[in-house]
Amino acid sequence: MNLEISNISKIYNNKVILDNISFQLFGGIYGLVGPNGAGKTTLMRIICDILPQDKGYISFDGMKKEDLDEKYRDLLGYLPQELGFYEHFTGEEFLRYIAVLKGLTKKETDKKVQETLELVNLTYEKKKKIAKYSGGMKRRLGIAQALLNDPKILILDEPTVGLDPMERIRFKNLLSRISVNKVIILSTHIISDIEGLATEVILMNKGTLKGKYSPEELLGNVNGKVFEIKIEENMYGEYNETYLISRREIESDGQVRLRIISDKEVKEGNLVKGSLEDAYIYHLEKEGEKNGYSH
Numbered sequence: 574m575n576l577e578i579s580n581i582s583k584i585y586n587n588k589v590i591l592d593n594i595s596f597q598l599f600g601g602i603y604g605l606v607g608p609n610g611a612g613k614t615t616l617m618r619i620i621c622d623i624l625p626q627d628k629g630y631i632s633f634d635g636m637k638k639e640d641l642d643e644k645y646r647d648l649l650g651y652l653p654q655e656l657g658f659y660e661h662f663t664g665e666e667f668l669r670y671i672a673v674l675k676g677l678t679k680k681e682t683d684k685k686v687q688e689t690l691e692l693v694n695l696t697y698e699k700k701k702k703i704a705k706y707s708g709g710m711k712r713r714l715g716i717a718q719a720l721l722n723d724p725k726i727l728i729l730d731e732p733t734v735g736l737d738p739m740e741r742i743r744f745k746n747l748l749s750r751i752s753v754n755k756v757i758i759l760s761t762h763i764i765s766d767i768e769g770l771a772t773e774v775i776l777m778n779k780g781t782l783k784g785k786y787s788p789e790e791l792l793g794n795v796n797g798k799v800f801e802i803k804i805e806e807n808m809y810g811e812y813n814e815t816y817l818i819s820r821r822e823i824e825s826d827g828q829v830r831l832r833i834i835s836d837k838e839v840k841e842g843n844l845v846k847g848s849l850e851d852a853y854i855y856h857l858e859k860e861g862e863k864n865g866y867s868h
């Protein structure tokens with residue numbers, strides 16, 4: 574299985590939104606990360622054949638998407654950032670409706686709707702109106718609709734927005750269960766959501782590809798560079814001026830716990846294990862994009 578993104582460019586109103594993006598994906602889960610406006614959604618929409626590229630091509634197993642045409646669409650499952658639901662439908666009715674739009678036969682629909690409901694753990698809620706679903710349940714229903722046609726390429730645009738911590742864990746488990754024999758691309762701002770899940774991380778910034786790394790490679794970049802320290806609140810400004818801070822937490826005693834990424838040793842701090850989030854912030858900083866990161 575090979576999804577190839579080759580020299581993809583997109584221009585809107587004379588502004589380059591995607592600049593010659595190329596990479597190849599094989600089976601697995603790929604985290605697409607980058608600050609707001611990096612071009613993640615635009616790239617995903619091009620991969621999903623919703624938006625035409627201005628240059629370059631996308632191919633699956635050596636065949637261009639334009640040549641595969643309808644067959645390419647059959648390979649795809651897509652969960653957009655904002656999926657409109659018919660709130661008066663039940664979860665089951667909604668999936669049946671989408672299955673018809675995707676061209677499944679009655680028999681396939683009967684089978685796939687129940688199968689995907691089971692997979693996303695919504696069987697017991699299938700007769701409930703969507704209006705009564707929680708945010709997490711709606712996300713799971715969103716994934717179910719993307720899975721109805723058994724896609725080889727699954728594109729999820731910020732699927733974890735609005736999920737609570739328990740739902741995030743369930744969501745991660747669900748993805749690892751369905752990832753066999755698929756290329757899954759998942760964009761996110763919440764780097765911890767792809768920790769322990771992503772085969773590779775694709776970093777984008779301002780319409781360009783910054784790199785494609787294994788999580789181990791990324792973590793290696795911050796090895797020996799992450800420190801934790803507890804300081805008084807009034808010292809924060811000074812530390813913020815001096816260091817790259819990846820996290821700031823107020824402790825119950827009113828002191829502030831900082832997570833610092835520094836090439837040089839922070840003598841008063843404790844060296845701790847770096848996370849993917851630290852590595853991501855470190856990369857952005859190297860590009861002078863510290864302020865592009867939103868906590």
Ligand SMILES: Nc1ncnc2c1ncn2[C@@H]1O[C@H](COP(=O)(O)OP(=O)(O)OP(=O)(O)O)[C@@H](O)[C@H]1O
Nearest residue numbers: 585586590607608609610611612613614615616762
């Ligand atoms: N239809 C459009 N017309 C003009 N500019 C657009 C259009 N769609 C997107 N853009 C611009 O393209 C750039 C990339 O947007 P895109 O939504 O792809 O980024 P993103 O990385 O997904 O950001 P976010 O994380 O905020 O969703 C932005 O500067 C955006 O304003």
